Structure formats: structure tokens, C-alpha cells
Amino acid sequence: MTEGTRVAAVEDAPVGSTHLFRVRDADGEIDEALLTRLEDGVVAYLNRCMHFRHVRIDKGDGASMRDGELVCENHAAMFDADSGVCTYGPCEGAVLDVVETTTRDGGVFLVDDDYEYVGDGPIETDDGASTSDSNVEW
Numbered sequence: 001m002t003e004g005t006r007v008a009a010v011e012d013a014p015v016g017s018t019h020l021f022r023v024r025d026a027d028g029e030i031d032e033a034l035l036t037r038l039e040d041g042v043v044a045y046l047n048r049c050m051h052f053r054h055v056r057i058d059k060g061d062g063a064s065m066r067d068g069e070l071v072c073e074n075h076a077a078m079f080d081a082d083s084g085v086c087t088y089g090p091c092e093g094a095v096l097d098v099v100e101t102t103t104r105d106g107g108v109f110l111v112d113d114d115y116e117y118v119g120d121g122p123i124e125t126d127d128g129a130s131t132s133d134s135n136v137e138w
Contacts (some may be wrong), residue, residue: 004115006013006108007044007068013037015106017062018070019045022118023099023110032122033099033115034058035108036081037123038122045070050094051077060122070096104130 007021018034025031034057045116049055049072055112057063057072057079063070069078069087077089082098100112110117 004111006107007101007110007117008035008120010037010042010103010106010108013042014062016065016089018058019062019120020058020060020066020122021110021120022123023112023115025115030118030123032058034054035064035069035101036063036065038082041103042101043081043084044110045096046097046099048097049074049076049077049091050079050086050096051089051091056122058122060074088128097100 008019011020013019013035019038021033022030023033033044034047035044044106047056047058049057054086055074057070057106068081070081071078077091078087079096080087084098086094101117102109102111
């Protein structure tokens with residue numbers, strides 16, 4: 001693990017919602033990660049529902065949470081924020097992909113050797129829209 005790159009101030013990691021940031025993997029692919037504050041720290045996961053991995057949990061304005069669980073708005077899957085385990089829904093038992101972070105000096109730092117910090121917010125497309133899409137087909 002490295003010393004890490006500062007992602008956000010701890011106070012910017014919301015309780016009861018999420019903060020989006022972008023990461024690049026070893027293959028150069030950019031993805032979204034979501035950060036949320038827990039009672040004893042923060043946690044970050046890739047912003048992908050385990051039922052349909054192209055579906056984002058945080059659509060760009062903070063993921064819904066209920067009773068300490070992240071809620072996927074597409075099909076109501078619920079993920080325990082502490083562990084990332086799906087506790088309800090079509091992917092029950094699956095686990096969100098962790099993005100390793102640590103906190104120090106009032107900041108949240110990305111320390112996952114598999115990812116490089118790219119910036120805050122969702123991935124933008126050429127038309128300025130977010131890539132966070134639905135699984136609804138017409």
C-alpha cells in the first residue's frame with residue numbers, strides 16, 4: 001500500500017449518502033467509486049451494482065441509504081455499507097468491490113494499489129451527461 005492520494009476531507013464523506021470520485025485501473029480504464037462515512041470511519045466501493053454491473057448505485061447526486069444500507073434505485077437491492085454485502089434483492093449475498101481508503105489528518109486517502117485517483121464526480125460523456133445509466137430497455 002502507498003501513502004495514497006487525498007480524495008476528500010472526512011467531513012465531505014456524507015453520512016446517509018455518498019460522495020463520487022473517479023479512479024483509473026491498471027488497464028487505464030476509468031471507473032466511478034462511491035465513498036460514505038460510517039460510525040467508525042469511511043468506506044469506498046466501485047459504483048456498480050452487483051446485479052447488473054453497468055448500473056450505478058450513485059447516479060451522480062448521492063446514493064440513497066436506509067438503515068445503514070446503500071440502495072440501488074434500479075431494482076431495490078440493498079448493500080450493507082460496512083461490508084458491501086447485498087442483504088436484499090436479486091444479487092443477495094454478492095459483495096461490492098472495495099476500493100481501499102484510509103483516513104488521516106482530516107482527509108480520506110486512496111491507498112488501493114489497483115487504482116489511481118482521477119478526480120471528483122461522475123464520469124462525463126462527450127455530451128456532458130453522466131455514464132450512470134439504467135437497466136431499463138425500450
